[in-house]
Amino acid sequence: MRSVALKRAARRAFSPRWLVALGLLIASIVACIFLGLWQWDRTSNILNAERAANAQPAPITEVVMGAELDDASIGRPVTASGAYRNESTISGRLLGDETGLWVVSELVMPSGSAIAVVRGWSPNAQEITTVSEPVQIAGIVHPDEYFYADAAIDEASLVTISSSSLEQVWGVDLLPGFLVLTEQVPEPIGYPKPVPPTVQTGDVPFPLQNFFYAIQWWLFAIFAVVVYLRWLWLDARDSTKDSTTVGQS
Amino acid sequence: MKGLKGALLRYRIMAWSTGVVLAALTVWLVVGYGFLDYANTDSKPALYRYLWTAHGWLYFAYLIVGVDLCFRMRLSVWRTLGILLAGTIPFASFFADSWVHKYAHSRHAEALAA
Numbered sequence: 451m452r453s454v455a456l457k458r459a460a461r462r463a464f465s466p467r468w469l470v471a472l473g474l475l476i477a478s479i480v481a482c483i484f485l486g487l488w489q490w491d492r493t494s495n496i497l498n499a500e501r502a503a504n505a506q507p508a509p510i511t512e513v514v515m516g517a518e519l520d521d522a523s524i525g526r527p528v529t530a531s532g533a534y535r536n537e538s539t540i541s542g543r544l545l546g547d548e549t550g551l552w553v554v555s556e557l558v559m560p561s562g563s564a565i566a567v568v569r570g571w572s573p574n575a576q577e578i579t580t581v582s583e584p585v586q587i588a589g590i591v592h593p594d595e596y597f598y599a600d601a602a603i604d605e606a607s608l609v610t611i612s613s614s615s616l617e618q619v620w621g622v623d624l625l626p627g628f629l630v631l632t633e634q635v636p637e638p639i640g641y642p643k644p645v646p647p648t649v650q651t652g653d654v655p656f657p658l659q660n661f662f663y664a665i666q667w668w669l670f671a672i673f674a675v676v677v678y679l680r681w682l683w684l685d686a687r688d689s690t691k692d693s694t695t696v697g698q699s
Numbered sequence: 700m701k702g703l704k705g706a707l708l709r710y711r712i713m714a715w716s717t718g719v720v721l722a723a724l725t726v727w728l729v730v731g732y733g734f735l736d737y738a739n740t741d742s743k744p745a746l747y748r749y750l751w752t753a754h755g756w757l758y759f760a761y762l763i764v765g766v767d768l769c770f771r772m773r774l775s776v777w778r779t780l781g782i783l784l785a786g787t788i789p790f791a792s793f794f795a796d797s798w799v800h801k802y803a804h805s806r807h808a809e810a811l812a813a
Contacts, residue, residue: 471776659748659755666755670762677766684770 459686468682475678479671486667493660500654507588510629514565514591519627523591525649528629531586532559534567536620539578540608545571545645553578553642554611554628556620557587566616566628568592570642577641585636589629590647703807706768711796713761714785718792720754725789761786772803 462468507527514523536556543552550573558564567589572578594612608615613624630647631638638644727747731737737747762783769779785795 659752662752662755666759669759673759673762673766680766680770681776684773688773 455683455687455690458690459683462686462689463682468685471678471681475674478674482667482671482674486664486671489660489664489667493657493664496657496660497654504654510559510565510625511561514625514627517626519591519593522654524593524627525647526591527588527632528591529586529588530557530559530565530629531584532557532564533584534558534569534581535564536622537578537580538608538616538619539572539575540611542609543571543645545643548573550574552611552645554608554616555581556616556622556624557585557629563625564622565625566611566613568611568628568630568645569634570631570638570644572641572643579638579640579642581634581636581638583636585634587629587631587635588633589631590649591627592630592647592649593627701771703771703803706764706771707800707803709764710768710799713757713764714792714796717754717757717761717786718790718796720750720757721786721789721792724750724754758786761792768799772799772807 463472504522504526507529510528510530513520513526513528534555535558538554540552540554543550550571553569553572555567555569556564557567567587569581592611594614595610596612597610608619611628613626613628616628617624631644632647634644724747727750728737731743731747736742765783765786766779769782774782782795782799785791
């Protein structure tokens with residue numbers, strides 16, 4: 451019985467009316483696929499554009515604001531200018547496999563606010579060169595280090611970098627987090643030597659809306675096929691009913 | 700007309716939920732682009748995007764219950780397409796819902812009474 455009905459439906463599919471329907475079906479599948487691809491491209495374009503925008507150095511005032519670091523600002527490259535004032539060293543830091551220390555300086559910006567800047571690594575405290583002239587720098591935004599948060603705050607032996615403990619050591623107000631220096635004008639000479647940034651850039655928000663639209667367009671294509679088949683099946687069934695039991699609509 | 704009552708109810712639920720979300724979004728879109736600078740993507744709030752995403756999925760559910768209802772009622776191709784598209788046009792799904800109920804009651808009175 452069922453195979454007979456199947457054959458009947460198949461035959462019906464090649465009637466002129468159902469061929470037109472088939473044409474419409476194919477057209478709408480193609481349209482759905484392309485519309486889905488369009489939303490898919492938009493998804494990746496938005497991601498790439500936002501990532502590219504984040505990779506572009508921005509003035510520090512646009513990235514580091516308020517009392518706490520925004521998640522999105524972590525790992526962002528920023529530019530700043532000003533002059534170094536206070537300075538501390540963080541002991542027990544490696545460069546390659548050599549133990550030394552990191553030099554953290556307070557950069558006072560023209561606006562009056564200040565931020566901690568890791569100028570780089572030095573094998574010992576004696577070889578650190580100080581920079582007294584105004585500088586222009588580029589750096590990567592890092593969040594405060596929270597490990598050993600209960601370590602004694604002693605200027606001589608800091609082990610972690612956190613803006614709040616540096617505030618106590620230096621007796622100043624600092625912006626949250628710190629920068630790891632990547633470029634400086636005038637160029638750094640000797641030690642401290644700039645170190646590679648230790649954070650990864652936070653990723654940009656995912657454009658979920660466009661991503662789902664892409665999936666939905668493809669689901670619509672599947673939906674169209676199901677509707678076509680179901681319709682054809684009902685039509686074939688009804689037409690046989692009409693021919694066998696006359697008078698029943 | 701087996702299960703017509705249930706299909707009508709399912710369609711009513713989807714027509715109204717999809718319709719209300721779409722109507723709210725339409726008003727929001729007009730206000731947003733007119734007065735709140737939504738042309739600049741950054742000024743769109745997260746909820747606005749989530750609602751559009753929600754409408755996308757609601758509409759998908761709407762399609763499924765809508766086509767189920769149209770098959771059960773043996774509606775013509777054009778009427779079916781009209782009902783399915785009503786979920787994408789602001790306020791249209793409310794009219795589609797009221798039309799389909801009236802039509803069902805006039806055509807299938809005995810099936811609905813059962």
